[in-house]
Amino acid sequence: MPVETITAHGVLIADHSQHMIDIVAAMLRHAGRRDIRSATDAAGAMFELKRRDFEVILLDDGLAGTDSVEFVRRLRHSEDCRNRLTPIVMMASMPDGQRIAAARDAGVTEFLRKPFAAAHLETRLEAIRKAPRATIETDDYVGPDRRRRAAPDLGTGERRER
Template identity: 60%
Template sequence: MANEEITKHGVLVADHSPHMAALVGVMLRSLGRKDIREAYDASRTLTELNRRAFDVLIINDALDSMDGVALTRKLRASLDCQNRHIPIIMMSAAPDAKRIADARDAGVTEFLRKPFAASHLQTRLTSIENNPRGFIEAGQYKGPDRRRRVIDVGDERRERDTESKAG
């Protein structure tokens, strides 16, 4: 790959359908992304993730040989992979609430229901860029902090709680 262009906004698209991967690639290019790689199965996805750094992984839930949730768990647990902390956007055609929760619990950062428009993809990418979440390793969970917002309870509340316990 002598002409390979590697930029700071590299995206890996993993989908078992080359047509869907290409469609997502077209959407990404329309949003200004230039460095886009495609993988069509779990093995190739893991090879690409171990080959070079990416900024985002966009993965289909239904990859061949290993589904997206299992691949996410494997990536998050892989201590020697440079993309272990990468934000992951999972795509799925018909997810139910349990599947979305499983994806979140595996370490998926954002979720997209198919079909989606480029604007939906842009919303997820903007969210990842503007609201980065720390990486958590606690017990069985390894992935982005699942809390989407931090609520400041303030010093006044803490003082009231301390006073009520003392009095």
Template identity: 55%
Template sequence: MPSEQITKSGILIIDPQANMAALVAGMLRGLGRRDIREVNDASQAQQELRRRPFELVIIDDGLVKPDAVEIVRRLRVDAESMNRLAPVIMMSAAPDAARIAAARDAGVTEFLRKPFAANHLKSRLDSIAANPRPFVEGGGYSGPDRRRQERDVGTADRRSPNDPDKA
């Protein structure tokens, strides 16, 4: 294995299936990324997250002991973690609405359903780069702002601090 070249834009891929991690790494290399680290279990993932900062974490939902959602939750609440603010893309072969909601509530930034093509991965990377979401904490949640759209409520519907009926 060639020696790792550490850059400021490293990507950590966490997938229990080594062949899938290698496939995702190949897609990323095709998109021009070079500093890619692959790990295949939760303990390796936690070691890597403590070892160096990553620009992005890609994690598979099939991870166990602890599972992927728990790893993301722990990452987001750990004020000492150098990767706490890193965007996280979760991949899953068969997500249901409850699992997607759990991932979102743990602090996952983007979700990617398997199988996917390199252009799907690129669209998630482009979305993260073009629309960075602020990190928020409160009400038992730590992670990227879960709101994805801004709504113009108009002046007629806006609350007024002087009007008790609209406050």
């Protein structure tokens, strides 16, 4: 029986398609990731998320067993889940603006439109690693700060010259 290796860089891929899981896992292995777990439905994903820590979650918008946006919302508000603040990259085949906004408002960190290249996935993972965003917790929202850039200091001096 193989022994499970758990690292600080674990990735969970939650997708209804085992074929897509295999493709994304191959992309991650090519990028040097070795600690990869997967789930094909919401129950399996939640089992993995409560079992151990992950560095990032790759979540398909069509995950079996639940609405993925609602899954993110429940995860972010779940006080007993060790991965409630873990960065989430949502993957979707046919997202529209409303769905992307709903995912962002539920607490998704990054978004990937399928099909995507390995370079696109690596770019999202690098953005999460290089520029982690602070966590915001309110009654209505738990997740990454949605602001991506620092606001200029508008409180000093005149904004325009006379």
